Amino acid sequence: MIEIDKLTKRFAQQLAVDELSFRVRPGEVLGFLGPNGAGKSTTMKMLTGFLAPTSGTARIFGFDIQKQTLKAQRLIGYLPEGAPCYGDMTVRGFLEFIAGVRGFRGAQKRDRVAGAVAQVELEKVLDQSIDTLSKGFKRRVGLAQAILHDPKVLILDEPTDGLDPNQKHQVRQLIQSLAADKIIIISTHILEEVTAVCTRAVVIAGGRLLADGTPFELESRSRYHQAVTLVGDAPLDEAALAGLPGVAGVERNPREHSLTVLALPGQVIFPQVSALVAARGWHIREMDVERGRLDEVFRTLTRGEAA
Template sequence: MINISNLTKSFSRKIAVNDLSFQVEPGEVLGFLGPNGAGKSTTMKMLTGFISPTSGSASILGFDIRTQRLNAQRQMGYLPEGAPCYGNMTVMGFLDFIAGVRGYRGSERQERVDRAINLLELGGVYRQTIETLSKGFTRRVGLAQAIMHDPKVLILDEPTDGLDPNQKQQVRELIQGFGKSKIVIISTHILEEVSAICSRALIINNGRLLADSTPAELESRCRYHHAVTLQADRPLDLLALAVLPGVAGIEENHAEKSLTVLARPGEVIFPQISALIAAKGWQMKKLDLEQGRLDEVFKRLTQGEMV
């Protein structure tokens, strides 16, 4: 388990992380969210022992990050923001170097390197120097070094930054696989990533914890929760939609020529809308039920509009 209690970090007069407390259990993939400057990277640097907290405590699988730093770090794989690597080394040379630093020797060292290259699909570039790689491949090299020693805890800062859509999907599936047996913490600004792979999400701003819940529960706080979006060949009867039981209002999207019918809190309006469509004989191009929009919840929380 990761246990963080009243963690605080100050830089001169600025408080970057302010009395932060939470726990993470094995089998959880935790999405760590916040706007730029919220304190995400600072928290991760404290968790991994790269900077010391001003006050409070953090432990990794029982090892205190201040007093047992090396033991705590041995439990972790860390992908920092920017994934710093030695640019003049080849991918193979760099990963072999990391395996050596981790203490592997002989055949096990080569097995660890080969496994990391295969998992991150680096076989096509393993002879290239890192400085010649694209941003996406460099990111994958950074992730390869983080998983080299099969750690029990993975702390990943923007793990899919710079990856193309296919690479993102592959890395997300890899992270989901890790999350079945490991503790995984992901700092990201890509909200769809949280919905896709995280079992839990924390939102912070100005160093303070604003929300700690599942992505689905956070989406349910959105005014678009259980909303229905419609698009038809011809204009629809807005009044007939507006007077349906449970309807809170209607938003028109003129650019897409569509309507979004909002539900009152706790109401489900899809059956009534479906029945009206059948009764009116409307021909629909689009009929979507929304679960909510995490980006809207994120915006309202970080702007102080929601508690």
């Protein structure tokens, strides 16, 4: 369990994190969302003991990150932003160094390194120096380093930033395969990632908590939640659609003869819309119910909060 308690970080001019409090339980994959400069990385740096909070604190399974830093750090695997590694070392040398620092010796050390290497598929580049690797491989080295000691807490700062779609998919699969018994916190500004891997999303901006819920709950805050999009062969009767019970409004889409019918909060309008379509005998080529648009929720929440 991670308990974050009124965590605050003030740099010379600005308040980066402002009395942030929340808890994370084992088994949760927490997506940490926010615009650039929202305080995501700063929060992660405080959780891992890299930065000292100005006030407030965090406890990792009961270990206070300021007073019992080493004990807390033993439980954490951390991938810093940009996955910095010692570029002049080989992948093997680097991972053996990390294993050594984590207290593994001899055969145990070799097993740990081999295990991490297999999990992120680094076998081919094991004896190359890290500087010569592609961005995707470097990121995987960073991940291997973080999961090597099978930590109870995994903190990943933008783990898929700059990766190609296949690599992103691999990283997400890896995160999901690890998720069962761990606490995983990932920061990202890629919203599809949250829906893909996270069981919980926390949105912050300007250092303050704006929303905390499952990705589904966040989506349902969208004005597009339960909206119905219609694509017809001929112009559709907007007024009739707008007059249906539970409808909040109708929006035109750039595509020809395409409308999106918005639902009032908490209402389900699909039956009414489809009944109207049947009654009028419209030829409808596509008809979709939306779950909600996370990017729209994100924009609404964070608008004007950060640069």
